[in-house]
Amino acid sequence: MIYSNLKIKHFILLFCLILLTPSAFAQQNFGKIKGTITTSDGELAVGVNIILKSTKYGTISNEDGAFEFNRVKPNTYTLQVSLAGYETLEQAVNVTVNETTTLSLQLNVSNKQLKEVIVTANRGKAFPKQSVYVSKMPLKNIENPQVYNIVSSELIKEQAITNYEDALKNVPGIQKLWESTGRGGDGGSYYSLRGFEVQANIVNGLPGLTNGSLDPSNVERIEVIKGPSGTLFGSSLVSYGGLINTVTKKPYSGFGGEVSYLAGSFGLNRVTADINTPLDDADNVAFRINAAYQTENSFQDAGFRNSIFVAPSLSYKVNDKLSFLINTEFMAEEKTTPSMLFLGRDAPLQFANLDELNYDTDLSFYSNDLSMKNPRFSLQGQMTYKMSDQWTSQTVLSRSSSKSRGYYSYIYDNEDGNGDFGFWITKEQSQTIATDIQQNFIGDFKIGQMRNRLVVGLDYFDRNVMYGGSGYGKLYNVTAQGEVRQLSPDATYYLTQTSVDQLLANEPASNFNPQDATYSAYASDVINITPQFLAMASLRVDYFDTEGDINSDDDDYTQTALSPKFGLVYQPIQDKLSVFANYMNGFRNIAPSINYDPDGNVIGSQTFEPEHANQLEFGVKADLFSDKLTGTLSYYDINVANLVTSNPMYSSQGGEARSKGFEFDLNASPIKGLSIIAGYSYNDSKITKGDDGNVWLEEGKRPFWSGPKNLVNLWATYKFDEGTLENFGLGFGGNYASENAILDSSVTGKFVLPEYTVINGSVFYNSNKFRVSFNINNITNKDYFNGGWSTLNPQKPRNFVASFAYKF
Structure with a gap:
């Protein structure tokens, strides 16, 4: 085995510290903030960044456009709401002991940015409205003449997926041929896509070669891009049936x-x-x-x-x-x-x-x-x-x-x-x-x-x-x-x-x-x-x-x-x-x-x-x-x-x-x-x-x-x-x-x-x-x-x- 007892103990200790960190902030006599966010056209706003300014607390709105802060110390805060393509909204909010402050917020389209908005998923799992990788520019799916499918991180969690191969079972037209062998050069898993062999060797639109397995923990979504895509992605990493692009998780505002x-x-x-x-x-x-x-x-x-x-x-x-x-x-x-x-x-x-x-x-x-x-x-x-x-x-x-x-x-x-x-x-x-x-x-x-x-x-x-x-x-x-x-x-x-x-x-x-x-x-x-x-x-x-x-x-x-x-x-x-x-x-x-x-x-x-x-x-x-x-x-x-x-x-x-x-x-x-x-x-x-x-x-x-x-x-x-x-x-x-x-x-x-x-x-x-x-x-x-x-x-x-x- 490659893992010594000391390494495992260190990892377990690190995990315990991580697990206990949120509990260290637990106190009695808290208040709560909850609310919903919509866009100017009345749509539920999914994936919006919400932070309490001057604190390290932040969250992201869910598939219903809803968000919630629990165990908030009584005080007056400024809530900051931001989403690409919309004006940043700031709202004063007063938190009192054992009370829930409820908000209903609406975002307005920014005149300074493109109006295309990335909505990561419909109720957590459907298509985003655009991808910056498929066409190497912000382009809505419905505007794109190329076909692609998405597997979101929410779906990976929902199905308790522990290996990358199983995530792709949610995509039509792709089938695992054999799993990762670990051998040199091409030891990653092989799949069939539109009748041609392909490997998952592109990450964030760039080469991500591996001889081994891929871990799903850092996956924000998987994009399976259909058809021969040599024009934008070259010849070395794609197949005639398409390519598999892994989009990793990125930092966001708040804690x-x-x-x-x-x-x-x-x-x-x-x-x-x-x-x-x-x-x-x-x-x-x-x-x-x-x-x-x-x-x-x-x-x-x-x-x-x-x-x-x-x-x-x-x-x-x-x-x-x-x-x-x-x-x-x-x-x-x-x-x-x-x-x-x-x-x-x-x-x-x-x-x-x-x-x-x-x-x-x-x-x-x-x-x-x-x-x-x-x-x-x-x-x-x-x-x-x-x-x-x-x-x-x-x-x-x-x-x-x-x-x-x-x-x-x-x-x-x-x-x-x-x-x-x-x-x-x-x-x-x-x-x-x-x-x-x-x-x-x-x-x-x-x-x-x-x-x-x-x-x-x-x-x-x-x-x-x-x-x-x-x-x-x-x-x-x-x-x-x-x-x-x-x-x-x-x-x-x-x-x-x-x-x-x-x-x-x-x-x-x-x-x-x-x-x-x-x-x-x-x-x-x-x-x-x-x-x-x-x-x-x-x-x-x-x-x-x-x-x-x-x-x-x-x-x-x-x-x-x-x-x-x-x-x-x-x-x-x-x-x-x-x-x-x-x-x-x-x-x-x-x-x-x-x-x-x-x-x-x-x-x-x-x-x-x-x-x-x-x-x-x-x-x-x-x-x-x-x-x-x-x-x-x-x-x-x-x-x-x-x-x-x-x-x-x-x-x-x-x-x-x-x-x-x-x-x-x-x-x-x-x-x-x-x-x-x-x-x-x-x-x-x-x-x-x-x-x-x-x-x-x-x-x-x-x-x-x-x-x-x-x-x-x-x-x-x-x-x-x-x-x-x-x-x-x-x-x-x-x-x-x-x-x-x-x-x-x-x-x-x-x-x-x-x-x-x-x-x-x-x-x-x-x-x-x-x-x-x-x-x-x-x-x-x-x-x-x-x-x-x-x-x-x-x-x-x-x-x-x-x-x-x-x-x-």
Whole structure:
């Protein structure tokens, strides 16, 4: 284990101090302040900052526009209310002993700022009205011709989510293929999005690479941005199906926070803390820290994951024009390789289906003695300068380091007719270092009567991956029922560090160090041709420069690519209903390859043009009944050209693929207290031009990383707001996935993971100060799998999580 008893004691002591801090202020004979806030158009104002000036106390209005201060000392105070786009409101309030002072406040639109207002959620969970990351400028969702979905921090708490992967189950069209392995370079979790593989490696619109798991404690919201987004985000970190952007928590005005403890099945223990405080009397400097400590065992006979996560952030408002923001994250994680079986890709399958495989999912085929450590650090700095009423300069810097230290294994089909798998293992010593610098100029101005919102930017991205450690060694063969078959009676090996180190001592060490840099320039303009009719035009030029392995000059190359984007939006009912269409482009740089003749002799090096994906999409967006119903319905068609087809001897370019489908998402609050999130997606992916017998790119086949064709997600909660059950509530929902062909080739045959439906539920009590909940996941104890690239990844059986949170 990486955690000494001393470190754990220090962390527990820190948590106890945090927990006891609010209690230190407790006194008798207090008063109370409560109230509601609306905007000038009568809408409930959600996410408003409210502070008591000359104190360290602050709060944020909830989904009903309501706020409350408890245990306030009797005195006369000035209440300050602020929300972006509205004039700051100050209200004198007198607090008396054992009395509640009730206020009804209304915000007026500021003439000095844009009228778009960020409302973080409708009743805590629906779409925000705008995102500053999706289009790199403030743009309402209903004005944006691109489709994106949001998972809010409130929803993460409501579902008692303790890992990042589960949060994405609330997004239509995305499916986990396999969970984080911790291996070097790409050890984060893999997902399928619109038929293409993707990883969650963007944070606040910047690179956030990791070899390990992501912790949800510092997540304000997750934005799943659909479609090939090369124009604004480049080629290195996004897929043709879209990208996953994690928006972290930022400091805010006033003092407040939350501490929580979660316990559950399989030895789950999780402690979190979220504390925000001003550092000066003028409230120009604010500090926030999020921290989490978690231990959990596998649901199988062996396996574990332990982590410590700390994320400090600091904001500094120098004046009305200049401000700074610094975000940092530190993660120390140790875990075992998740249980996965790899079916063979080069010969007819030994197992036609799950019944023939007879996989004993109670077994991990692993040992707690063989773990992987994934320490990670990231820093993001942002300087914002308002040059004028029309123009803002944004300079951002990102720096991250992610390491893999320990044992990684995979269990691969031997394809020999004996019905067993080879247990392969390596000892890694790798590190990924990434640097990104962006300079954006964001404008909001008029040319004639047409409003223009324009972003012009420069982007430099550098990535250096250092692979070290041992080569791979084959420990033994094992069946899907756990029978170990030693390779030789003279050399037997076991699942211990001593035995594995003895095996790997005979394997040559690896030393591979790829490095690449990307230099980009982009511009995007959104024009209001009329108040209801908008057009978007964007372009990126991307220069890619890689040394390949820096130990060799033979694989160096450069490429230049152009990536356009266009969109149209018409609002039959302004700010309520829109129809949209878009053309989007994504691209990928492909490294040169070595070609051989039939005798194995090198005949030359082959270079390639960048692969390109082009999407056409159209649909409808709605934001109706004062944000009580938001939804999107869209149809997309993505065509990828210049795919590289290859076999062991020769590579060529010219493959093509097509992915089309439609998606629907709905966020509704039809009556007070009831919230519904629902989504459905259908995806039809196919290789339209490829090689016969090429498992990776066989013409007419669905790619084996595309995931299920049909996905459904649903989550509904009802909270009682009066009577005996006031503040109590119920939650219910789940996920459906149709069958998933993880292998389909004329060479191997077809292997299908069955469809499944997983049902979850919760009971909770949620007041202004406390939240207590009990969540049950996989209520029916469904035995099911995720997978891709010929893998089977068994998922958790029935499990529960009990949580307690104190808010101050």
